[in-house]
Amino acid sequence: MADLYISEETADDIETAAVDAALDGRFVVVRESERLIRAGTSARHGHRHLLLPALHALQNAKGWISPGGLNYVCETLQVPPAEAYGVATFYDLFRVEEPAQAGDVTHVCVDAACQIAGAAERIAELKAQGVNVHESPCLGQCERANHVTGEVAVFVQGVGGPDSVAADDTPYELFHQKGDESLRLLKRIGVVDPTSLYSYRAHGGYESLTAAIEMGPEAVCTAVADSGLSGRGGAAFPTGIKWRAVAAEQGRPKHVVANCDESEPGTFKDRVVMENDPFAVIEALTVAGFATGAENGWIYIRGEYPLATARLQNAIDQALEAGLLGDDAAGSGHRFHIEIRRGAGAYICGEETALFASLEGFRGEPRSKPPFPTTHGLFQEPTAINNPETLLNVLDIVQIGADGYRSRGTERSPGTKLLCLSGRVAKPGVYEVEFGTTLGEVLELAGGLTGSGELNAVLMGGAAGSFVDRSYLDMPITLEDARERGTTLGSGVVMAFTDEIDLVDVLVRISQFFRDESCGQCVPCRVGCVRQNETMVVLQEKGSLTSERRQLVDDIAQVMVDASICGFGHTATNAINSAIKLGLVPGVPS
Amino acid sequence: MTDDPTSVVTVSLTIDGQAVEVPEGTSIHQACESAGIDTPTLCWAENLTPVNVCRVCVVEVEGQRALVPSCARPAEEGMVVETDSERVKHSRKMVLEFLGSGVDLDQAPELQKWMDHYGSDTSRYDQYELPALRMGEAPKIQDNLYIRDYDRCVLCYKCVEACGDDAQHTYAIAVSGRGFDARISTEFDVTLPDSACVYCGNCIGVCPTGAIQFKTEYDLRQADDWRPEDQDVTRTVCSYCGVGCNLELHTQDDKIVKVTSPADHSVTSGMLCIKGRFGWQYVQPVDTPTRKA
Ligand SMILES: Cc1cc2nc3c(=O)[nH]c(=O)nc-3n(C[C@H](O)[C@H](O)[C@H](O)COP(=O)(O)O)c2cc1C
Ligand code: SF4
Ligand code: SF4
Ligand code: SF4
Ligand code: FES
Ligand code: FES
Numbered sequence: 059m060a061d062l063y064i065s066e067e068t069a070d071d072i073e074t075a076a077v078d079a080a081l082d083g084r085f086v087v088v089r090e091s092e093r094l095i096r097a098g099t100s101a102r103h104g105h106r107h108l109l110l111p112a113l114h115a116l117q118n119a120k121g122w123i124s125p126g127g128l129n130y131v132c133e134t135l136q137v138p139p140a141e142a143y144g145v146a147t148f149y150d151l152f153r154v155e156e157p158a159q160a161g162d163v164t165h166v167c168v169d170a171a172c173q174i175a176g177a178a179e180r181i182a183e184l185k186a187q188g189v190n191v192h193e194s195p196c197l198g199q200c201e202r203a204n205h206v207t208g209e210v211a212v213f214v215q216g217v218g219g220p221d222s223v224a225a226d227d228t229p230y231e232l233f234h235q236k237g238d239e240s241l242r243l244l245k246r247i248g249v250v251d252p253t254s255l256y257s258y259r260a261h262g263g264y265e266s267l268t269a270a271i272e273m274g275p276e277a278v279c280t281a282v283a284d285s286g287l288s289g290r291g292g293a294a295f296p297t298g299i300k301w302r303a304v305a306a307e308q309g310r311p312k313h314v315v316a317n318c319d320e321s322e323p324g325t326f327k328d329r330v331v332m333e334n335d336p337f338a339v340i341e342a343l344t345v346a347g348f349a350t351g352a353e354n355g356w357i358y359i360r361g362e363y364p365l366a367t368a369r370l371q372n373a374i375d376q377a378l379e380a381g382l383l384g385d386d387a388a389g390s391g392h393r394f395h396i397e398i399r400r401g402a403g404a405y406i407c408g409e410e411t412a413l414f415a416s417l418e419g420f421r422g423e424p425r426s427k428p429p430f431p432t433t434h435g436l437f438q439e440p441t442a443i444n445n446p447e448t449l450l451n452v453l454d455i456v457q458i459g460a461d462g463y464r465s466r467g468t469e470r471s472p473g474t475k476l477l478c479l480s481g482r483v484a485k486p487g488v489y490e491v492e493f494g495t496t497l498g499e500v501l502e503l504a505g506g507l508t509g510s511g512e513l514n515a516v517l518m519g520g521a522a523g524s525f526v527d528r529s530y531l532d533m534p535i536t537l538e539d540a541r542e543r544g545t546t547l548g549s550g551v552v553m554a555f556t557d558e559i560d561l562v563d564v565l566v567r568i569s570q571f572f573r574d575e576s577c578g579q580c581v582p583c584r585v586g587c588v589r590q591n592e593t594m595v596v597l598q599e600k601g602s603l604t605s606e607r608r609q610l611v612d613d614i615a616q617v618m619v620d621a622s623i624c625g626f627g628h629t630a631t632n633a634i635n636s637a638i639k640l641g642l643v644p645g646v647p648s
Numbered sequence: 649m650t651d652d653p654t655s656v657v658t659v660s661l662t663i664d665g666q667a668v669e670v671p672e673g674t675s676i677h678q679a680c681e682s683a684g685i686d687t688p689t690l691c692w693a694e695n696l697t698p699v700n701v702c703r704v705c706v707v708e709v710e711g712q713r714a715l716v717p718s719c720a721r722p723a724e725e726g727m728v729v730e731t732d733s734e735r736v737k738h739s740r741k742m743v744l745e746f747l748g749s750g751v752d753l754d755q756a757p758e759l760q761k762w763m764d765h766y767g768s769d770t771s772r773y774d775q776y777e778l779p780a781l782r783m784g785e786a787p788k789i790q791d792n793l794y795i796r797d798y799d800r801c802v803l804c805y806k807c808v809e810a811c812g813d814d815a816q817h818t819y820a821i822a823v824s825g826r827g828f829d830a831r832i833s834t835e836f837d838v839t840l841p842d843s844a845c846v847y848c849g850n851c852i853g854v855c856p857t858g859a860i861q862f863k864t865e866y867d868l869r870q871a872d873d874w875r876p877e878d879q880d881v882t883r884t885v886c887s888y889c890g891v892g893c894n895l896e897l898h899t900q901d902d903k904i905v906k907v908t909s910p911a912d913h914s915v916t917s918g919m920l921c922i923k924g925r926f927g928w929q930y931v932q933p934v935d936t937p938t939r940k941a
């Protein structure tokens with residue numbers, strides 16, 4: 059036996075079969091004579107990226123990861139059991155104790171949009187019916203939350219069977235711009251058959267890849283740079299700069315990654331695209347691979363998106379069969395393959411370096427930057443990582459050119475933006491708007507407010523974003539205006555709150571979200587999130603804060619912004635502090 | 649670069665207004681030391697790869713939005729570093745306060761010194777309305793060699809590094825869980841005798857807070873009889889094999905109470921194996937742990 063110490067518990071046939079199927083023959087061959095000492099470390103790391111799929115297989119087979127099951131995975135992949143356990147316990151969707159209640163787990167969202175639609179009542183109902191309920195952070199279906207019907211987002215985690223979400227057997231009906239001629243990114247939503255390459259091509263699909271191949275990689279990168287496209291995942295980094303940096307790297311394997319982890323509370327735009335126009339994501343990622351010279355495409359998608367995962371996989375399979383992916387993708391002479399990896403319930407894995415760590419089979423802990431992903435990304439190799447919405451923009455850019463692209467939007471925010479409208483609006487859903495549209499117009503587009511009461515606040519950019527009040531209704535939705543007025547577009551969340559909603563309850567939940575989701579690596583964030591949450595709980599109970607507690611709010615925010623490792627800690631106090639500064643929190647002086 | 653292979657490329661930077669020149673690749677933290685500026689550290693050690701997670705060593709670098717961890721960031725030509733600005737002082741004070749509010753730092757005198765220096769006040773979190781959440785776990789005593797008291801653990805990752813890639817390559821322990829619930833743990837929290845642990849004690853050697861300590865030390869502390877001021881440290885060479893590891897035998901009342909090795913020693917870098925660390929039964933017998941058959 060190799061060098062690892064593995065305890066005696068063994069896997070049963072169900073577990074072994076599940077893991078074998080997930081690994082599909084791709085594992086380390088361990089021979090009795092082979093001593094994996096130091097030199098073996100690289101062999102171990104070589105297959106470690108299969109750890110997450112293997113853990114998923116165990117979880118799905120039995121509803122938990124048993125010691126015997128973990129041992130089997132550890133032996134097969136040569137991962138030390140303590141480390142594999144450390145990875146398994148990092149994720150919400152994995153359990154390491156036999157669950158008291160067998161069978162499927164029903165995850166019910168308790169984040170803001172669902173919270174104000176009655177998540178607590180729904181959970182009580184389900185529990186009374188004996189359903190195995192697990193309270194979940196935002197499930198990326200915020201448009202389904204409805205305070206009139208009491209519907210909230212649900213994700214069913216299967217045991218011995220598939221996972222499912224509400225949309226499984228119904229066509230998607232919550233898109234309100236269907237057929238709008240001015241749409242760029244969403245033009246095929248509700249129009250194209252998301253399961254058919256034929257239908258995709260009939261609606262203009264793969265014309266962009268053809269155009270890109272004609273232009274050549276350098277011209278594509280130039281067009282993307284000239285278009286002024288910036289990242290839609292939250293940080294708004296110029297995409298052209300990123301692609302050129304990766305394109306310039308030579309001599310090492312390169313990667314392009316679609317960051318489909320979409321877990322920012324209030325965000326569901328990527329899901330709508332992936333479920334309803336999956337081929338577009340595959341085509342756009344292929345263009346990215348072609349432009350940057352990367353042969354390896356990866357899609358890291360959150361574990362709670364089973365329908366999107368299935369549709370993307372189907373799209374990959376069909377594209378491969380049609381020669382649009384593969385050793386000579388679309389006749390470009392460029393080799394390009396795409397592999398999908400599922401996350402397992404961890405918001406932090408959307409942070410790019412945490413995503414790499416997670417995909418590589420380690421705990422989803424962010425890494426220090428510098429070095430940046432363009433030189434040291436996935437497997438420490440050059441990597442361009444983008445949000446799927448960012449990628450979709452490229453499909454238009456290569457067809458209409460940078461100037462054509464800039465014909466809409468503003469000088470500094472060209473193009474259009476997907477916004478996720480939720481909360482107390484009449485028609486929640488994803489909307490594509492031209493940059494420069496005002497916040498008030500956006501709310502009107504979504505049918506205006508619903509329920510009784512006046513608009514009190516809008517959460518912009520999600521839990522990591524900030525609250526704004528009515529005085530922002532005239533703010534044009536652009537990167538520059540948001541920055542100037544001290545808020546953010548973030549991932550495109552626009553969540554409306556009327557004055558009949560107690561904002562303090564929402565702030566308590568937001569602080570709980572950060573407390574639950576911090577990776578725990580660095581002290582400012584690990585402890586700061588807990589102390590912030592305690593302060594919000596006190597506020598909820600007492601209706602006000604002592605001056606000492608009020609001082610803590612500021613002190614905690616400053617150390618988290620200044621000294622945390624990653625964007626999570628840098629933004630985890632934004633929503634609460636913005637609400638306080640705007641005077642939206644009774645009992646707390648701004 | 650010159651062609652002379654012995655010449656060292658240096659970089660010049662400014663720290664607290666003072667011009668400092670250091671070899672290329674030197675960390676800001678080391679540059680501070682060379683300028684006589686003392687910097688608190690917790691997760692950094694000279695014999696381990698920097699993980700830069702504790703953030704107690706942060707400094708302000710001109711032009712950088714956030715503060716940077718001085719232990720891991722190399723000094724660069726022309727850098728302007730502040731180690732005593734209001735932001736730096738605030739962050740260091742808060743990081744120490746946060747740690748002290750959640751774990752027991754009684755046996756970490758170095759940290760306490762810095763807490764006094766920065767005016768950290770852990771009582772701020774224990775306000776009457778809601779006491780601050782603490783780790784709050786009983787010590788794990790699973791054998792006669794060493795104990796683990798995670799109520800004292802600051803999650804500096806040092807033990808994990810020493811057990812893993814940085815020294816021992818045994819990987820018996822890792823970080824498990826997430827956020828405030830993260831803990832150092834074996835797989836499924838099995839006892840050490842049931843784990844991969846080979847009792848090299850390297851985790852004890854690197855732990856900065858007494859969360860992992862010799863059973864002998866633990867017992868004496870429990871009996872209120874741990875007297876560092878009465879202890880002698882005798883440096884010797886391990887007699888078991890020919891490698892030549894240096895040992896420091898800590899004795900109290902002429903009895904060995906713990907064994908360390910100097911971190912700067914060329915052979916050990918502070919790391920030992922079970923024989924040097926615990927193999928003094930022939931001087932004073934103790935029970936050895938047994939792994940389940
Ligand atoms: C805590 C945290 C979570 C994030 N989650 C996501 C996410 O779910 N999807 C995403 O595209 N970007 C996310 N990001 C941003 C990524 O780190 C990265 O900037 C982005 O994927 C780059 O793609 P873009 O340039 O196309 O926006 C997150 C960042 C942080 C700090
Ligand atoms: S800021 Fe928070 S999420 Fe980011 S590394 Fe630190 S603990 Fe982890
Ligand atoms: S004694 Fe050695 S093997 Fe055991 S946990 Fe500590 S470092 Fe790892
Ligand atoms: S047990 Fe000690 S060395 Fe290990 S993480 Fe905790 S404080 Fe650090
Ligand atoms: S799904 Fe409930 S808030 Fe997003
Ligand atoms: S000592 Fe530098 S981050 Fe811990």
